[in-house]
Amino acid sequence: MAQRLPLLAALPAMVTDEQLILEFQQGSADAFRELFSRYRQPVYAFFRRRLDHPARAEELAQETFLAVLRARERYEPRATFRSYLYGIAMNLLHAERRRAGREVSDMRAADPPASGDTEAALCVRQAIAQLDETDREVVMLREFEQLSYVEIAVLAGIPLNTVRSRLFRARMRLKELLTLEPRGDFAPSRTAPVKNGGANPPLRPSEGTRK
Amino acid sequence: MTSTTHPVEREELMAYLDGELRPPRNLEVAAHLDACADCRSFAAEMEAISTQIRDWHVEPGSDTVIASIQTAVTDTATRPGFVKGGRSHRYLSRGWALGLAASVALVILVVFYFTGTGVMHTRVSPPPSPSSAQSDSFLSPMPAAPPTPRAERMGPGDDAWGKARGGNVFLSRGTTITDTQKAAIGARSERMMIRTAALQIIVKDFDAARAAVEVVVRNHGGHIGQLHTDTPRDAAQTLRATLRIPVDRLDAALTGLKQLGRVRDEKLAGEEVTDQYVDLVARLANARHTEQRLVEVLRQRTGKVTDVLEVEQEIARVREEIERMEAQRRNLEQRVALATVDLRLVEEYAAALQLPPDSAWTRTKNAAILGWQSAVDQLFGLSLLILHAGPTLLLWGAVLFWPLRWMWRRMRVTAAN
Numbered sequence: 001m002a003q004r005l006p007l008l009a010a011l012p013a014m015v016t017d018e019q020l021i022l023e024f025q026q027g028s029a030d031a032f033r034e035l036f037s038r039y040r041q042p043v044y045a046f047f048r049r050r051l052d053h054p055a056r057a058e059e060l061a062q063e064t065f066l067a068v069l070r071a072r073e074r075y076e077p078r079a080t081f082r083s084y085l086y087g088i089a090m091n092l093l094h095a096e097r098r099r100a101g102r103e104v105s106d107m108r109a110a111d112p113p114a115s116g117d118t119e120a121a122l123c124v125r126q127a128i129a130q131l132d133e134t135d136r137e138v139v140m141l142r143e144f145e146q147l148s149y150v151e152i153a154v155l156a157g158i159p160l161n162t163v164r165s166r167l168f169r170a171r172m173r174l175k176e177l178l179t180l181e182p183r184g185d186f187a188p189s190r191t192a193p194v195k196n197g198g199a200n201p202p203l204r205p206s207e208g209t210r211k
Numbered sequence: 212m213t214s215t216t217h218p219v220e221r222e223e224l225m226a227y228l229d230g231e232l233r234p235p236r237n238l239e240v241a242a243h244l245d246a247c248a249d250c251r252s253f254a255a256e257m258e259a260i261s262t263q264i265r266d267w268h269v270e271p272g273s274d275t276v277i278a279s280i281q282t283a284v285t286d287t288a289t290r291p292g293f294v295k296g297g298r299s300h301r302y303l304s305r306g307w308a309l310g311l312a313a314s315v316a317l318v319i320l321v322v323f324y325f326t327g328t329g330v331m332h333t334r335v336s337p338p339p340s341p342s343s344a345q346s347d348s349f350l351s352p353m354p355a356a357p358p359t360p361r362a363e364r365m366g367p368g369d370d371a372w373g374k375a376r377g378g379n380v381f382l383s384r385g386t387t388i389t390d391t392q393k394a395a396i397g398a399r400s401e402r403m404m405i406r407t408a409a410l411q412i413i414v415k416d417f418d419a420a421r422a423a424v425e426v427v428v429r430n431h432g433g434h435i436g437q438l439h440t441d442t443p444r445d446a447a448q449t450l451r452a453t454l455r456i457p458v459d460r461l462d463a464a465l466t467g468l469k470q471l472g473r474v475r476d477e478k479l480a481g482e483e484v485t486d487q488y489v490d491l492v493a494r495l496a497n498a499r500h501t502e503q504r505l506v507e508v509l510r511q512r513t514g515k516v517t518d519v520l521e522v523e524q525e526i527a528r529v530r531e532e533i534e535r536m537e538a539q540r541r542n543l544e545q546r547v548a549l550a551t552v553d554l555r556l557v558e559e560y561a562a563a564l565q566l567p568p569d570s571a572w573t574r575t576k577n578a579a580i581l582g583w584q585s586a587v588d589q590l591f592g593l594s595l596l597i598l599h600a601g602p603t604l605l606l607w608g609a610v611l612f613w614p615l616r617w618m619w620r621r622m623r624v625t626a627a628n
Contacts, residue, residue: 041272
């Protein structure tokens with residue numbers, strides 16, 4: 001393994017995730033480090049988009065990688081590493097939501113949007129928040145985590161055809177929301193069609209409290 | 212969003228753009244897309260939506276995650292047994308290492324022990340005679356003992372087996388090969404078959420046939436194992452014999468026997484025991500080998516008394532086994548070398564029925580007896596009848612007695628008037 005590392009370092013982009021995890025299973029710590037460097041930000045972003053607290057998102061991202069470290073032998077080549085990794089992340093997310101649901105919320109005092117968030121990001125965030133929960137999850141897994149329909153079906157626990165229809169519905173809805181809302185506007189546009197009835201929805205806390 | 216004129220649904224187009232359509236549908240959609248401006252515009256919209264969605268970037272996480280993961284990776288990597296299979300294999304490899312070390316230490320100890328004690332057992336004795344190396348029965352596949360240092364020190368008078376067994380010579384050392392074994396070996400070159408035959412012959416002259424059997428058997432090099440004759444005075448005489456005939460002369464012997472009379476029943480059978488024999492011989496060789504090793508151990512060790520006793524017990528057990536297997540082997544060889552014939556001779560016996568004519572007195576006597584018997588039978592029959600009908604008659608008599616009596620009186624009165 002030591003002899004292969006220089007090659008690995010020279011052409012990191014050509015080695016697939018699956019090769020890396022297999023090398024890691026054989027004992028290569030550097031293979032793991034490479035995987036970590038590839039997925040560190042995406043996993044953190046996964047949690048950050050779905051939870052309110054950045055600190056918590058970091059902790060869970062760390063937990064995800066530690067879980068991969070500890071249970072490396074459980075990875076089997078028939079799944080992509082990405083779906084394996086996000087599967088672990090999804091489990092941690094669900095556990096976190098269950099835990100958060102039981103706690104007195106604290107969750108309501110959600111972090112205000114980080115100052116680094118662009119206005120565009122805010123619009124998208126708000127628009128996505130207005131989607132139905134499953135639709136939201138499906139579109140996020142597709143757009144951000146870039147999982148295939150099959151992987152989304154497995155992770156979300158829904159049939160494949162449902163993934164497609166929900167993704168389509170979510171994108172159509174987002175198209176409405178995003179094209180009608182003028183860019184750079186914090187608050188939801190008054191002209192935006194209101195889903196879920198009632199007055200204009202306030203800036204919602206993140207999905208952690210929605211069921 | 213279906214249209215009767217539009218062959219591709221929007222949702223399907225979305226799937227195509229996502230790369231999720233299977234061939235050949237994806238090719239069809241691609242072709243349609245080239246031709247349909249409407250769909251191209253929809254495709255552009257979808258692209259724009261995705262781009263917009265992905266505008267939601269997330270700031271990079273802090274370095275604490277990096278640091279902690281790096282530490283964790285390093286920790287994992289430096290732990291022993293970091294191979295596929297994880298934690299359990301770590302501990303397993305530690306166990307393996309310990310086990311290996313223990314085995315090596317044990318081997319070293321054993322080697323030292325034996326070489327150390329061996330130094331004290333140097334002996335000077337004449338070299339083994341050539342015959343002792345060759346006298347192993349060639350029936351046993353065990354090769355002659357190689358000239359180990361121990362073997363060289365054992366002279367002809369130093370037969371460990373012979374000594375321990377009180378001087379009894381073991382079969383595998385210097386025994387002559389009997390004819391039986393030669394016959395078995397001869398048969399063994401192709402295969403080992405135990406042949407048996409059963410013959411039942413009807414003979415006219417019983418005594419002559421019996422003598423002839425003995426002649427036939429002797430002529431063909433066999434012998435009679437068992438013989439039993441049954442000679443009742445006025446019934447067929449029978450002879451039952453078990454003959455042992457060398458297997459190569461069996462057919463000739465059977466032909467000779469069949470000429471003694473009419474063959475009523477004939478049965479031939481062969482049982483193949485090659486595998487059995489070969490297995491037995493192999494096991495014998497192993498057992499002898501074991502015995503030899505045990506004897507060596509006994510000679511070398513000056514250990515505890517309990518150990519010595521144990522070895523001696525083991526030697527005794529192995530020898531018992533060897534004897535048993537030897538007996539089995541001899542038995543097999545015998546049975547292969549000599550076929551067994553189960554012979555039955557039955558005399559052709561016809562009983563003569565000759566009744567002398569009856570005399571006059573006999574006839575008179577017979578008639579009287581028959582007459583008497585007839586009378587008795589009749590009487591008996593009559594009494595049976597009475598017994599049978601009697602109760603019924605009495606019953607009716609009782610019933611009809613008074614009316615009949617009245618009628619009789621009336622008739623008498625009328626007659627008197």
